[in-house]
Amino acid sequence: MIKPKRTKKIIFSSIATILITLIIWTIWGNTALELNTYTVISEKLPNAFNGYRIAHVSDLHNTEMGEDNDKLIAMLKDAKPDIIAITGDFIDSRKTDIEIALQFAREAIKIAPCYYVTGNHEARVSEYGDLKEGLTELGVVILEDERVELEQSGESITLLGVDDPSFQTDYLFSDSATVMKGKLQELMSEDDTYTVLLSHRPELLDVYTESGVNLVLSGHAHGGQFRLPFVGGLAAPNQGLFPEHDAGLYTEENTSMIVSRGIGNSIFPFRFNNRPEVILIGLGREL
Numbered sequence: 001m002i003k004p005k006r007t008k009k010i011i012f013s014s015i016a017t018i019l020i021t022l023i024i025w026t027i028w029g030n031t032a033l034e035l036n037t038y039t040v041i042s043e044k045l046p047n048a049f050n051g052y053r054i055a056h057v058s059d060l061h062n063t064e065m066g067e068d069n070d071k072l073i074a075m076l077k078d079a080k081p082d083i084i085a086i087t088g089d090f091i092d093s094r095k096t097d098i099e100i101a102l103q104f105a106r107e108a109i110k111i112a113p114c115y116y117v118t119g120n121h122e123a124r125v126s127e128y129g130d131l132k133e134g135l136t137e138l139g140v141v142i143l144e145d146e147r148v149e150l151e152q153s154g155e156s157i158t159l160l161g162v163d164d165p166s167f168q169t170d171y172l173f174s175d176s177a178t179v180m181k182g183k184l185q186e187l188m189s190e191d192d193t194y195t196v197l198l199s200h201r202p203e204l205l206d207v208y209t210e211s212g213v214n215l216v217l218s219g220h221a222h223g224g225q226f227r228l229p230f231v232g233g234l235a236a237p238n239q240g241l242f243p244e245h246d247a248g249l250y251t252e253e254n255t256s257m258i259v260s261r262g263i264g265n266s267i268f269p270f271r272f273n274n275r276p277e278v279i280l281i282g283l284g285r286e287l
Contacts (some may be wrong), residue, residue: 007069028264031276033275033276033278034278036278038282041286044214046193048154049150051284054283055083056279057278057279058200059089059220060090060265061089062097062101079278081111081112083150086108088122089219090118090119090131096127098134115148118147120220145161162199177207184197188211201238201247202219203238203251222260222262226268226274227272228273245257261275262276263278
């Protein structure tokens with residue numbers, strides 16, 4: 001028979017072991033950057049873009065993976081992308097440091113052409129003008145409700161980029177869907193072949209689908225911040241509890257959307273069971 005004192009000691013030891021394990025798991029999980037790959041297939045994709053590779057980075061939030069983000073840069077180099085897409089919250093409005101973003105961009109542009117759209121945090125800070133100027137000087141293409149044609153071997157696809165709706169309207173209490181719909185109506189063309197949209201907000205998938213975009217790259221949800229087994233993310237901005245679009249690939253009609261879990265954190269200083277990620281998308285005409 002186990003004595004009461006021994007029973008209490010076993011219980012306390014077990015609890016302490018579990019807590020220590022969770023702490024170690026959480027610390028590791030906030031720094032263990034991973035690369036996740038997706039393949040998106042479409043018959044609309046021109047032959048010249050079969051196998052085209054897009055690296056997707058989102059929600060840096062002033063985070064550094066290694067000294068001067070050397071781990072992040074090394075991962076991007078190994079991925080060998082054709083372009084790098086950066087989908088907002090490059091800085092954090094609560095601890096703004098544009099030099100971290102600029103240092104990352106300084107190295108990333110050496111790997112592949114970089115295209116960037118803003119997030120809600122850029123809309124909140126006076127330093128965005130300085131960030132924009134610095135990125136432009138480095139050669140990063142900033143898409144502020146704009147479109148560019150990506151060309152390869154005489155064929156092209158369209159890359160669209162939209163500013164976060166909070167530049168035009170209230171972040172929490174406005175109709176962001178109407179704002180986004182208006183942006184896409186101006187940017188989309190009936191002559192478009194394959195279209196890729198960079199937009200910070202994943203909760204607007206219905207708008208992207210209605211507009212006829214083929215592929216959307218998004219962030220903002222931070223993977224739901226705390227990911228629960230068999231459930232997914234716990235909460236995400238503009239989606240609330242148990243968000244529908246928190247991470248990964250979603251398909252609605254002819255539109256695919258890939259949501260990055262992001263690199264950094266914002267309101268919560270840590271994430272749980274939710275490693276920071278870089279995404280590599282391969283475009284294809286067939287499997």
